[in-house]
Amino acid sequence: MKFKDIRALATVQGPARTASERLARRCYSVEDMRKLASKRLPGSIFDYIEGGGEDEVSLRRNQSSFDDWSFLPKWGSVQDLDLSSTLLGGPVSMPLTLAPTGGTRLFHPDGETAVARAAMEAGVPYGLAHLSTTPMEHVSAATPGLRRWFNIEPIGDKVELQAILDRAAAAGYEGLLVNVDCRAIGHRERDYHNGFTAPPSIKMKTVVEGALHPRWALGFLANDAIAFPNLDAEIPDGPLSSTPDMWRTLLAGSYEPTDWDDIRDLRARWNGPIILKGVVNPNDAATAAEIGIDAIQVSNHGGRQLDHMASPLDLLPDIVDRAEGRLEIIVDGGIRRGSDVVKAIALGADACSIGRPYLYGLAAAGQAGVAHVLRMFEAETTRTMMLLGVSSIQELRLEGRGLIRHRNAPLTRTSPAPKAHKGLVEMRTP
Ligand SMILES: Cc1cc2nc3c(=O)[nH]c(=O)nc-3n(C[C@H](O)[C@H](O)[C@H](O)COP(=O)(O)O)c2cc1C
Secondary structure, eight states, rough: OOHHHHHHHHOOOOOOOOOHHHHHOOOSHHHHHHHHHHHHOOOHHHHHHHOSTTTTTTHHHHHHHEEEEEEEEOOOOOOOOOOOOOEETEEESSSSEEEEOGGGGGGGGTHHHHHHHHHHHHHEEEEEEEEEOOOOHHHHHHTTSOOOOEOOOSOOOHHHHHHHHHHHHHHTEEEEESSSSSSSSSOOOOHHHHTTSSSSOOHHHHHHHHHOOOHHHHHHHHSOOOOTTTSSOOOOOOOOOOOHHHHHHHHHHHHOOOOHHHHHHHHHOOSEEEEEOOOOHHHHHHHHHHHHHHOOOOOOOGGSSSSSSOHHHHHHHHHHHHHHTEEEEESSSSOOSHHHHHHHHHTTTEEEEEEEHHHHHHHHHHHHHHHHHHHHHHHHHHHHHHHHHHHHOHHHHHHGGGHHHHHHOTTTOOOOOOOOOHHHHHHOOO
């Protein structure tokens, strides 16, 4: 074959002009994005994203459990494939949300604002962390069309609690994501080895690593110092260094006692949706439903808190059965592919949530990186549903357990399909 014949067959690719084009040619999976993020970040900062509690058993199980579930595709027509659905009374372009992650400006100077903008453009909700490094009001101002949720601990001090709730409501946060898995901070030993404590502070080792990652270091040094401006009840004028009592107590290793009465109290104080984040026990799912909680996020905090927990995916069927459609169910932990999203919905979840995948995108390329991760999830979910033989999220929910099988399940067993999605039956206005 001559050179001119080869030229006739192949087109020569010009240089990529935008960050999105560069990513499209380089990152075909979340794993590709993870590798890119690991090159962009100093090792100890990357470890802060990656790490889990103690021996990281929960962390490893989160991802590996997806391999235990296999698809049983069905043949039939797939028409007008549609990923959109409703969640907590509002629309979502696909059944995915961005989970709260503290300290986000450590990974890219545009931090939470870049994540929120990408979420808004993709049409998925974003949960802003209490330990966010950008004031909640700044995120709101930058993303008027975003479905925004605010993440808090159950706070015993009711004056402090009410002030934070008032501030979140005034800033237009629709829902509350309330942690029930943070009575103590998980023992993330990677961070101790790196001299990296919670909340994050920069040590000498990181400074040295920073010199070896000049792009990250320049972004870090040229921008406002890392602060946690949502911890104060008052709207800040500038970066803050104060740490309210709740966090001082928590970080000192003791725990401020809160219980179901605090959750009932929260229900009475907040008119919008409440999502309890970190529910893994079917009994807790039932209690949450009884006291009028709108949703639970089945989660082990991405393996960062209690070690030796079951994977949220494996827990789903029991929780879905116990909840009996009385509340909506979001699941997070180890979701890295659109096929993972499809498995979780088939097992009865209403939506999935991701943490590390969007942080990889942010670290690799700011807002464009988060947007690319969301596009990959959308494309993979679409392709998986097409190959599975389902046209909509509603159909996936209804056919659910007939389309998926656990490796230990006998081949002949057929499980009942879960009940119809609550959000489609009853629309709740915040
Ligand atoms: C760097 C990092 C910081 C996090 N910070 C918070 C937080 O402030 N509040 C919270 O509820 N969960 C936090 N999480 C947990 C996430 O909300 C989510 O549960 C978890 O990341 C999901 O697992 P995945 O990372 O495998 O997707 C954090 C996770 C990471 C990776």
